[in-house]
Amino acid sequence: MDTKTAQELALPVGVTLDRFIMHSQSAFPYATGELSQLLRDIALAGKIINREINRAGLVDIAGGNGTENVQGENQQKLDIVANIRFIRALKNGGEVCAILSEEDEDIIHTGNNHGKYVVAMDPLDGSSNIDVNVSIGTIFSIYRRVTPINGPASIDDFLQGGRKQVAAGYILYGSSTMLVYSTGDGVNGFTFDHSLGEFILSHKNICSPAKGSIYSVNEGHFHSYPAFVQNYIGQCKVKNFSARYIGSLVGDFHRNLLKGGIYLYPSTKKDPKGKLRLLYECYPLAFIIEQSGGKASDGFGCILDIIPTSFHQRSPVYIGSIEMVDAVVKA
Numbered sequence: 436m437d438t439k440t441a442q443e444l445a446l447p448v449g450v451t452l453d454r455f456i457m458h459s460q461s462a463f464p465y466a467t468g469e470l471s472q473l474l475r476d477i478a479l480a481g482k483i484i485n486r487e488i489n490r491a492g493l494v495d496i497a498g499g500n501g502t503e504n505v506q507g508e509n510q511q512k513l514d515i516v517a518n519i520r521f522i523r524a525l526k527n528g529g530e531v532c533a534i535l536s537e538e539d540e541d542i543i544h545t546g547n548n549h550g551k552y553v554v555a556m557d558p559l560d561g562s563s564n565i566d567v568n569v570s571i572g573t574i575f576s577i578y579r580r581v582t583p584i585n586g587p588a589s590i591d592d593f594l595q596g597g598r599k600q601v602a603a604g605y606i607l608y609g610s611s612t613m614l615v616y617s618t619g620d621g622v623n624g625f626t627f628d629h630s631l632g633e634f635i636l637s638h639k640n641i642c643s644p645a646k647g648s649i650y651s652v653n654e655g656h657f658h659s660y661p662a663f664v665q666n667y668i669g670q671c672k673v674k675n676f677s678a679r680y681i682g683s684l685v686g687d688f689h690r691n692l693l694k695g696g697i698y699l700y701p702s703t704k705k706d707p708k709g710k711l712r713l714l715y716e717c718y719p720l721a722f723i724i725e726q727s728g729g730k731a732s733d734g735f736g737c738i739l740d741i742i743p744t745s746f747h748q749r750s751p752v753y754i755g756s757i758e759m760v761d762a763v764v765k766a
């Protein structure tokens with residue numbers, strides 16, 4: 436008979452997100468728990484959206500909705516479902532006084548005027564991949580409000596600039612579901628354990644490798660990219676780098692964050708400002724990549740130093756391993 440120790444018989448389940456948040460909070464003696472609660476609300480919304488995504492093909496929430504968002508893009512049903520689920524979770528959580536979403540033109544006031552935080556979000560990233568079972572995600576960015584508590588939030592709360600984010604992250608709905616975030620003290624990743632219904636710490640203190648050999652860019656637009664980008668793509672081919680592009684920013688970003696690589700969405704003749712949105716795509720991922728030792732540039736300077744002027748403004752973005760981002764802007 437093979438006798439096992441208690442430890443072997445009952446392997447620890449690992450550190451739950453809840454415990455990790457509590458532990459991180461205890462490092463800040465004056466913390467009052469609102470940001471911790473907000474992170475839990477985001478995790479809850481992520482679990483609900485994950486469930487909706489997993490069963491989208493079984494219930495009638497797959498495909499287009501026949502409506503357009505403020506960007507003039509055709510909304511997928513899941514774009515709208517994810518948007519509603521996130522807004523509801525943040526409203527009910529009580530810590531967020533206002534939300535800016537890719538799917539809505541203007542600020543969404545939650546009615547929690549006592550709330551200290553505002554959230555900018557891309558509820559469903561990689562919409563073109565929803566119906567074809569390719570990884571998609573949610574991206575979020577959190578600011579402490581600058582307008583007085585107990586009054587309504589305003590545009591000033593959202594146009595503070597990327598370096599004023601107090602936390603940011605994403606949820607990746609892929610072969611596993613992961614929540615990756617930072618509160619300015621390193622980057623950690625949590626994998627969703629369906630059987631427990633818990634996010635469990637699986638990637639502690641993620642560091643972006645300084646070098647990489649993966650480049651992610653839509654080469655279909657090659658001829659309308661600026662010369663330095665065309666040069667850089669040429670250099671990647673000469674060096675036999677691997678081209679990996681799934682068309683979901685969160686999925687491409689996450690792979691390159693772990694393995695080393697660069698994601699590029701340059702300006703094009705059609706979109707001189709690029710495609711991606713500064714406040715809820717570029718800023719939050721730039722926050723994560725800088726916290727992990729990588730870099731995010733618009734081709735001229737750091738993404739986090741761009742002064743924001745409008746809710747849905749776009750920016751070219753080159754993000755990933757520091758030596759690769761330095762190389763593209765010099766190409």
Ligand SMILES: O=P(O)(O)OC[C@H]1O[C@](O)(COP(=O)(O)O)[C@@H](O)[C@@H]1O
Nearest residue numbers: 557559560561562563653682683684
């Ligand atoms: O089809 P393209 O032009 O390569 O663009 C793909 C990019 O656009 C996006 O889908 C934009 O995000 P949304 O899906 O949230 O609108 C990114 O996820 C992706 O990297």
Ligand SMILES: [Mg+2]
Nearest residue numbers: 557560561716
């Ligand atoms: Mg997006």
Ligand SMILES: [Mg+2]
Nearest residue numbers: 537557559560
């Ligand atoms: Mg989106």
